[in-house]
Amino acid sequence: MAVIEKLKIGVIFGGRSGEHEVSLMSARSILAALNPEKYTITQIGITHEGAWLVGDGVLEAFEKNTWKSLYSGAMFPDPTRRGIYMVQSRDKGELLEFISDLDVIFPVLHGTFGEDGTIQGFLELLSVAYVGAGVLGSALGMDKAVFKDVMRAVGVPVVESITVNRREIQENLDGVLSHGESFAPYPLFVKPVNLGSSVGITKCHNRSDLLEGIMDAARYDRRILIERGVEAREIEVSVLGNDDPKASIPGEIIPADEFYSYEAKYYNDRSQLLIPAPISDETVKKIQSIAIKAYMAVDCAGMARADFLLDKVTNEVYLNEINTIPGFTRISMYPKLWDASGLSYPELVDRLVELALERKRERDQNEYRYSR
Numbered sequence: 001m002a003v004i005e006k007l008k009i010g011v012i013f014g015g016r017s018g019e020h021e022v023s024l025m026s027a028r029s030i031l032a033a034l035n036p037e038k039y040t041i042t043q044i045g046i047t048h049e050g051a052w053l054v055g056d057g058v059l060e061a062f063e064k065n066t067w068k069s070l071y072s073g074a075m076f077p078d079p080t081r082r083g084i085y086m087v088q089s090r091d092k093g094e095l096l097e098f099i100s101d102l103d104v105i106f107p108v109l110h111g112t113f114g115e116d117g118t119i120q121g122f123l124e125l126l127s128v129a130y131v132g133a134g135v136l137g138s139a140l141g142m143d144k145a146v147f148k149d150v151m152r153a154v155g156v157p158v159v160e161s162i163t164v165n166r167r168e169i170q171e172n173l174d175g176v177l178s179h180g181e182s183f184a185p186y187p188l189f190v191k192p193v194n195l196g197s198s199v200g201i202t203k204c205h206n207r208s209d210l211l212e213g214i215m216d217a218a219r220y221d222r223r224i225l226i227e228r229g230v231e232a233r234e235i236e237v238s239v240l241g242n243d244d245p246k247a248s249i250p251g252e253i254i255p256a257d258e259f260y261s262y263e264a265k266y267y268n269d270r271s272q273l274l275i276p277a278p279i280s281d282e283t284v285k286k287i288q289s290i291a292i293k294a295y296m297a298v299d300c301a302g303m304a305r306a307d308f309l310l311d312k313v314t315n316e317v318y319l320n321e322i323n324t325i326p327g328f329t330r331i332s333m334y335p336k337l338w339d340a341s342g343l344s345y346p347e348l349v350d351r352l353v354e355l356a357l358e359r360k361r362e363r364d365q366n367e368y369r370y371s372r
């Protein structure tokens with residue numbers, strides 16, 4: 001009987017962002033879906049502090065806060081030493097113990113240091129295949145301000161917004177408030193440029209809300225976005241692929257709060273997902289084509305969820321953001337939209353692994369050295 005080499009997959013979860021716990025939940029579902037007959041899996045957990053840990057049952061240890069079975073793990077930004085190492089071996093005989101080579105890394109890390117291009121940069125140095133967008137797509141997906149500028153440049157509709165920085169707020173608060181009030185009427189949304197999960201976001205109905213919102217957002221980021229608030233339905237669509245991406249059927253979020261706040265996302269079980277979104281075929285097509293256009297424009301790969309605002313009054317469609325490592329539990333929107341579009345959760349995970357390998361092969365065609 002021919003022995004088929006199993007693909008070696010490293011799944012990285014946890015991380016330093018506020019979405020550490022969400023990442024553990026996503027990783028739980030992904031690990032359960034990776035077929036052990038096809039893959040050898042190495043779990044790599046990153047603590048809130050940023051420590052990389054390996055060993056037996058890493059995810060369970062993270063979930064239960066029991067660290068005894070875990071060892072410090074290390075990877076080198078060095079393609080000649082690709083793989084995962086234990087910094088101290090079990091018998092303390094060696095400084096480094098090689099654990100496994102890795103063919104594909106699945107970074108299941110949401111938010112800062114996971115979804116923003118930083119770990120992607122590290123994986124590029126390592127020259128390993130990994131799931132999801134590269135450095136640029138990840139960074140642009142994370143930066144709500146530059147993302148909107150790029151969308152405007154390629155003709156994707158986004159809401160009007162201005163960006164202010166902390167220094168302007170500290171030196172000329174009145175000027176910032178007046179500027180915020182001058183470009184659009186209330187309600188206004190204030191957001192830190194680089195964050196997720198609605199942390200630091202305020203819907204402002206008047207000047208005192210705006211002041212409070214700006215001060216709050218400035219705790220989290222040096223740059224603050226002030227946006228025109230739209231009375232909107234929230235429609236999301238999943239995109240999958242590399243050079244020829246496809247969009248799923250759209251879904252709708254019915255937030256249990258005045259907007260889709262942190263509370264409404266994770267604590268209020270009255271927030272609902274409607275799949276498919278009850279919208280016209282014409283709007284479905286529009287949303288799908290905008291999602292793909294945006295995906296290509298920021299050079300995404302693998303996957304992204306594109307989130308839209310559909311104006312309840314004018315029916316105008318605006319792209320709000322893309323998430324390059326969207327929530328990935330069994331009940332998360334990204335995989336559920338694919339499931340409803342005919343691609344089951346395990347098939348989706350397999351496809352993402354294939355796309356990671358495909359993207360790596362594509363990149364390997366680049367010559368990095370110039371020879372005459």
Ligand SMILES: Nc1ncnc2c1ncn2[C@@H]1O[C@H](COP(=O)(O)OP(=O)(O)O)[C@@H](O)[C@H]1O
Pocket residue numbers: 159189191195196197198199201227228229230231232234255259260261307309320321
């Ligand atoms: N311009 C806007 N108009 C209306 N609602 C908005 C606007 N911007 C954000 N929201 C609401 O705030 C939520 C979070 O904002 P979003 O930009 O998606 O940030 P995050 O990355 O934290 O999800 C959205 O899901 C939506 O409910």
Ligand SMILES: [Mg+2]
Pocket residue numbers: 197307321
């Ligand atoms: Mg969002």
